[in-house]
Amino acid sequence: MELKTAKRWFNWHKWTSLICTIFLLYLCLTGLPLIFHEEIEHLLEDQKEVIARDQQKLDLDHLAKIAESKYPGEKVRYAFWDENDKNKVLFDVVDKPDAPYEKSKYLVLNEYTGEVLGAPKTDGLMGIILKLHTDMFLGIPGKLFLGLMGILFMISIISGIVLYGPIMKKFDFGMVRKNKSKRLKWLDTHNLLGIAITAWMVVVGFTGIINTLSDVILGLWQQGQLAEMTAPYKNQKPLTGNFSSLEEAKKSAENTIKDMKVSVIAFPGTPFTSKHHYAVFMRGNTELTAKLLKPVLIDAKNGKVTDTRDMPWYVNTLFLSEPLHFGNYGGMVLKIIWTVFDVFTILVLITGLYLWIARRKAERQWKPLSKKALS
Template sequence: MKLKTAKRWFNWHKWTSLICTIFLLYLCVTGLPLIFHEEIEHLLEENKEAVATPQKLSLDKLAQIAESKYPNEKVRYAFWDENEKNKILFDVADRPDAPYEKSKYLVLKEYTGEILGAPKTDGLMHIILKLHTDMFLGIPGKLFLGVMGILFMISIISGIVLYGPIMKKYDFGMVRKNKSKRLQWLDTHNLLGIALTAWMVVVGFTGVINTLSDVILGLWQQGQLAEMTAPYKNQQPLTGNFSSLEEAKKAAERTITDMKVSVIAYPGTPFTSKHHYAVFMRGNTELTSKLLKPVLIDAKSGSVTDTREMPWYVNTLFLSEPLHFGNYGGPILKIVWAVFDVFTIIVLITGLYLWLARRRAEKQQQLLITKEPLS
């Protein structure tokens, strides 16, 4: 590699790394507990077992129980968690398009209607999640972290370009222990960085995609969802009583027999129209369980009006979020993700140390030059 080209790559690596390092440290530290968020939440929350009895209550009855807890407010979402058997989570709010901060959540037994409590939306894990995803700044915070992720990807690529020529002169993975402390840190930084490259690319790339979730939702709403609900565009919004929620669920299950219901969105929410229930189905395998397929149900007649595969960009988001946190393949992969996360923190700290040490050495050298007597 020519000296001029190498210097250019070095500057790319140095400045992109410096700009994003503090934020990446912040993301690595907040991301570490989120890898085990399910296990931590299970320990922190009071868990009551939902024991099965001969027959489940209808969804309409369960929704009435949830609404009775909060007079003058209505259910707008129903959720099923594949890890929580015989339970249903309702989102209740004063209007369908209310901000998520206004949501009230209730977990009910599907067989008895007993209220098991509410998941904590202001607890420690929720705070860490908000810090990690948008720094409590909403969409601007997400997009800012997305820019930091892009800089991170550039620093990785430039690091790879620089590492190749360096290793032509030395053994791969060498750490010069008999040299200065700064060179030992440099070798450690380079070794861990190149060893973690694949993982950092995966986590960095999926992180950038996750920061675009609101953009992707908007594209889906204006694209596929608008096409699916186009025949109802000029109709008056439904008011008053909707058709049976239970029958909407059964209609979706009859339409797609090899998937199960994951979420039902009421009319007027951002994930459907003002005329439809949107029943989102998920697959039964480790991979397809991360994907959703919408079935639209006319909330007046109860009939299925449309169902389609999600666009590629939405599926990319669905697959990116669990991959970002190592949520594939059980606890073993989570442990691997956590170990790599810790090593990445070391890479970032050593990179920051090397920059500070280099600046200090340059200042000392400049000081010596200025003190030299004139000949």
């Protein structure tokens, strides 16, 4: 590599790394507990045993009324089922369908008995850490800013790979010059750790960038596929209540797609459907397909299925990116691997910051000596 080209790549690596290092350290530190968020939430929340006392689950409309009775004057807008929490349903209750999520009241009910099992602590420790990690409590601007830091991180990785190749032509791969100066030892350690976990950093960095675009992706889906699916209802008056049966909507979706399970039901007027439809989102039964959703739109006036389609590729990319970003695919083994690589990334960032400070210090010391030598 020519000296001029090498210097250009070095400057790209130095400045992109410097700009994003503090924020990447912040993301690595907040990301560590999120790898184990399910296990931590299980320890922090009060767990009530769910016993199926009857063979038949209660009607979903009845369960929704129980949830609404806890907040008079307000209505259910979403129903959620978690594949890991059997025999439970989570309701989101609000005063109006388009209310901000900060206004949501969540209730978990036993599907067999109707017993209220409590509410998830969205403002608890893990909820706070998640907000810090995803948008720094700044909403969409915070997400997009962290996405920009992710792009700089990817540029620093690519430039680091370009620089590392020519260096290793002169030395043994993975060498650490322990008998040389402290700065050289840290430089070799930084290079070795960085190249060893490059693939992981690319995966986590790229999926992190995709996750910061979740609101953009939702907007594209709303204006694209969702608008096409609801186009026949575009000029009709919005439904204002007296919706068809929620239970029947769930059964219709299950009968339409028999090899999938219900994951979420969105009520008319919410961002994930139209003002005329229930949107029943189905998920698969395997480790991979359980991360993907397929919408079934049901006319909330007569309960008939009007359309169902596979999600566009860009939405499926988002669905697959979020669990991969946190290592939530292969159980505890993958989570431990993600933790080890996260710690190594922290070391790479710290050593990189140390090398920059040490280089600056050395330059300040050499400048006066250079002037004396020239005078």
